[in-house]
Amino acid sequence: MTITRGIGLFFGRIIQAIVTALALSRVHPNVLTFIGLLINIWAAFLFAAGSFRAAGLVVIGAGLFDMVDGRVARETNRVTRFGGFFDSVLDRYSDLALLVGLLVYYASINRFFYVVLTAIVMTGTVLISYARSRAENTIPKCKVGFLERPERVVLIILGALGNRMAPVLWVLAVLSNITVISRIIYTWEETQRIGEV
Numbered sequence: 001m002t003i004t005r006g007i008g009l010f011f012g013r014i015i016q017a018i019v020t021a022l023a024l025s026r027v028h029p030n031v032l033t034f035i036g037l038l039i040n041i042w043a044a045f046l047f048a049a050g051s052f053r054a055a056g057l058v059v060i061g062a063g064l065f066d067m068v069d070g071r072v073a074r075e076t077n078r079v080t081r082f083g084g085f086f087d088s089v090l091d092r093y094s095d096l097a098l099l100v101g102l103l104v105y106y107a108s109i110n111r112f113f114y115v116v117l118t119a120i121v122m123t124g125t126v127l128i129s130y131a132r133s134r135a136e137n138t139i140p141k142c143k144v145g146f147l148e149r150p151e152r153v154v155l156i157i158l159g160a161l162g163n164r165m166a167p168v169l170w171v172l173a174v175l176s177n178i179t180v181i182s183r184i185i186y187t188w189e190e191t192q193r194i195g196e197v
Helices: 003-025 029-048 052-075 081-108 112-135 149-161 165-193
Strands: none
Touching: 003 052, 029 052, 029 081, 052 081, 052 149, 081 112, 081 149, 112 149, 112 165, 149 165
16 A cells, blocks of 8 residues: 555545534535635635735635535535535635735735736636536537646645645646637637537
8 A cells, every 4th residue: 555545545535524423413515615605704804914824824724614514415415416516606705705815914024017917817716617618518528628626726735835835836727728719729629629619
């Protein structure tokens, strides 16, 4: 067994224990989703105050709720169409809350360029999910691209904990918009393939 596999199994068992405990508590999965949003809003306030490392730790806590809400829904047979929709919408709020916190921070220290850069990241973040959602009204699947939500969250955590948010914003700005462009091209190719324009 490799070290990474061992680490994965170790944390997998911890997450499964948490899921089991939450399932036994009968807490509704949508409540867990909402708690995750509230924790991300707390992280946004920390970002706005310039407490990047503390914000990174709080985002890790929010990520735990993001990992378990769907599993709890499956464990308790409470998977619903609304639950999937609710989770997706609150994920967008969570993503944008963190970036608004960074916008406030950069505005407060008069770093206009980083305000603009963060706004570009926000645009790419929203359009990644919108492009996929809109594409899948036309074609069966559109999961192409480099940067899904888990990768974005991990990058934000790394940037916050390492106090290197500026380089992370550059990576997010570039890769998020490349992902959107990839989805546009892929959708165009697929519509051409099935004979639609």
